[in-house]
Amino acid sequence: MSNGTFYSFRQIETAGTNTIQWDGADGSMGVNRTGPGGVDVTGGGSNDTLFFENDALNMGVSYGVINVYDMAGGESGVLMPMPSTINGASTTYSVDFALFRNVDLTNVGAITFTFDGTGGGGPSIDAIRFASVVPPDTTAPTITASATRADGTAYAAASWTNQSVTVTFTCDDAGSGVLASSVTAPVTRSTDGSTTVPGSCRDEAGNVAETTFGPVQIDKTAPTLSASAALADGTAYTAGSIAPGPVTVTFSCADPDGSGVATSTTPVTVTVPTTSVEGACTDLAGNRATASFGPIAFDATPPVVSAVATHADGTAYAAGTWTNRAVTVTLVCEDAGSGIATLTGPATYATEGTATYAGTCVDTAGNSANASFGPILIDLTAPVVTYAGNLGTYGVAAGVAITCAASDALSGVASSTCADVSGPATSFATGPNTVSATATDLAGNVGTDSVTFTVVVVQTDLCALTTQFSERSGISVSLCKQLVNAGVPDYVNHVQAQSGKALTADEAALLIRLAGYLP
Structure with a gap:
């Protein structure tokens, strides 16, 4: 074995318990995915091989031992007896020795194995080699998304803006590392509406991470704003016309297909002549609309x-x-x-x-x-003049008592010549007598009426009148006898004889005049 070589193996593809086999050799190690168990790590030497297998390989006779340690230095156990011969060569090793160890790599991180060979003549280190085994990378990368507006300011998802929005994705992977070419490139949204932006990336082990940013809400269209006005009683007011009192201008803002109305000018009440009333509104994306109403004229003075x-x-x-x-x-x-x-x-x-x-x-x-x-x-009706109490014919010894009254049912009597007709019959002309009266009401209507009565002379009435005039009854009786028995001439003579005595001169003259009416 060569001294102190460090080998780093990228992955173990089979999770769970795996058999690690080490065959001593020299030379560099590379990766070849054709070996037993699905993974070989083979070197450039003739027999330099590290196998990951699922079943043990029974080999050779023990000569010394090979021990495996973890990174903390704790012994993991004797792996396998070392073969007694190593092919007789000092620099080249064949697959005449091997080590086996079942290691659970399910939930561990990087594990470092130390291979320690000892000779049969006593403890001696023939070779030390290190292998760092990285467990399988089954964890997806982390992916995040952020967005900016066209002016470079940050954009928060689900908020409204009137600028284009660019979404950028960022990936991190603590395992096998991010495959840079797999990261979704920045995406720019610039049209009105609400959309989402998906993004993804992969690590070197093929694990995929996905995310979605949004909604991205863009509204570049200004709302619509209109202005109307009404009088205090609610009737519509037309700009330029003369108002009798206060005019209230109301602004109506609408954004039906956009982000919705955020602010709008509240109603404005105008009480003096005004050229124009200005209003504005904004939508949630910041777009602004303006409107005006006017002129407003006033006439608050009644005719x-x-x-x-x-x-x-x-x-x-x-x-x-x-x-x-x-x-x-x-x-x-x-x-x-x-x-x-x-x-x-x-x-x-x-x-x-x-x-x-x-x-x-x-x-x-x-x-x-x-x-x-x-x-x-x-008042179109004339007043009424009324005579009452007329007996029609009166003897000379009788009295006349006729009353006169004027009346008007509406305006009333303003003036009247109406007078009562009354007195001794001898005070009226012998024969027919007619008396008239006129009344005028307050409206100017004139009403008239008249009364006619007759004064007659007969013996009995003349005798009765003679009796009324005479102060001495004997004289009146005598005179009446003369009138009845001797006739008018004799009566007249005796009346003349009593003038100034039993009769006054006027009384005597009246009796003589009246006697002249008798046959």
């Missing part, structure tokens, strides 16, 4: 409104006054701001009673003003 009324002839009518003609009310509206949009039209009132006109004027900004006119008082 100035009033109502006027006229008669058909154009003369003015004052509210609260009575009239007996139709009244037309017209709304008058002025607006120095946005101008008049609508107003209530004229209305004509022609029926009796009380009415009130109500009208509204609205400017183009929506401000409104109301006006009313009234009361409108219309």
